[in-house]
Amino acid sequence: MKVNKIEFNMMGKYEKKDDLSEFAFVGRSNAGKSSIINTLTNKKINRVSKKPGCTRCINTIKINDKFYIVDLPGAGFAKVSLKEKKRFNKITEQYLEESEHLRTVFLIMDIKVAPTNIDIMMIEWLKSIHRNFVLILNKVDNIPKNKLQQRKKEIFKKLGFKYPSITVSATKKINITELEKFILSMV
Ligand SMILES: Nc1nc2c(ncn2[C@@H]2O[C@H](COP(=O)(O)OP(=O)(O)O)[C@@H](O)[C@H]2O)c(=O)[nH]1
Numbered sequence: 001m002k003v004n005k006i007e008f009n010m011m012g013k014y015e016k017k018d019d020l021s022e023f024a025f026v027g028r029s030n031a032g033k034s035s036i037i038n039t040l041t042n043k044k045i046n047r048v049s050k051k052p053g054c055t056r057c058i059n060t061i062k063i064n065d066k067f068y069i070v071d072l073p074g075a076g077f078a079k080v081s082l083k084e085k086k087r088f089n090k091i092t093e094q095y096l097e098e099s100e101h102l103r104t105v106f107l108i109m110d111i112k113v114a115p116t117n118i119d120i121m122m123i124e125w126l127k128s129i130h131r132n133f134v135l136i137l138n139k140v141d142n143i144p145k146n147k148l149q150q151r152k153k154e155i156f157k158k159l160g161f162k163y164p165s166i167t168v169s170a171t172k173k174i175n176i177t178e179l180e181k182f183i184l185s186m187v
């Protein structure tokens with residue numbers, strides 16, 4: 001993605017300042033959320049945006065004064081008690097429920113191990129609040145080409161539905177332009 005201008009902001013609570021479209025990224029820790037955002041924007045955003053004490057903040061990344069990438073905290077999700085497991089963390093939930101400018105949620109999954117219980121819970125939760133979402137099946141470079149269709153079949157069979165998805169590799173830059181096109185078509 002050609003990025004001429006980039007602006008970072010961190011919020012401990014969702015507050016909206018303008019009418020630009022937003023695209024949120026969520027995912028189980030280690031699925032590659034940061035890598036995808038970095039590859040998409042050609043920037044090492046994590047290095048700039050990770051402030052100590054703000055792991056529970058929403059990071060917004062304003063691109064070219066046109067739209068926002070919203071990096072949502074989901075880490076710790078796996079560690080919470082069983083009772084709480086159906087929930088994202090509070091700030092992520094509040095944002096997903098309240099944002100009026102959120103076009104799509106990208107749910108980052110590791111294609112090799114997907115769907116994990118956490119992936120399934122996130123999908124169920126997004127459905128329950130009627131949010132549009134697209135599954136990003138990341139790390140496709142870990143799957144042999146001749147096994148890819150089978151792997152995807154297994155994933156959708158376990159999910160019980162063929163949700164919209166984009167298969168990518170952040171590190172090998174595979175299909176990232178598909179993700180880019182999708183975003184730009186909805187800005
Ligand atoms: N093989 C492979 N590894 C990846 C890919 N994307 C991310 N990773 C690795 O997965 C690990 C977690 O990535 P990171 O972006 O920090 O995940 P996050 O916790 O979801 O933000 C890192 O070691 C990355 O290098 C990918 O497309 N292919």
Ligand SMILES: [Mg+2]
Pocket residue numbers: 033034035
């Ligand atoms: Mg990360």
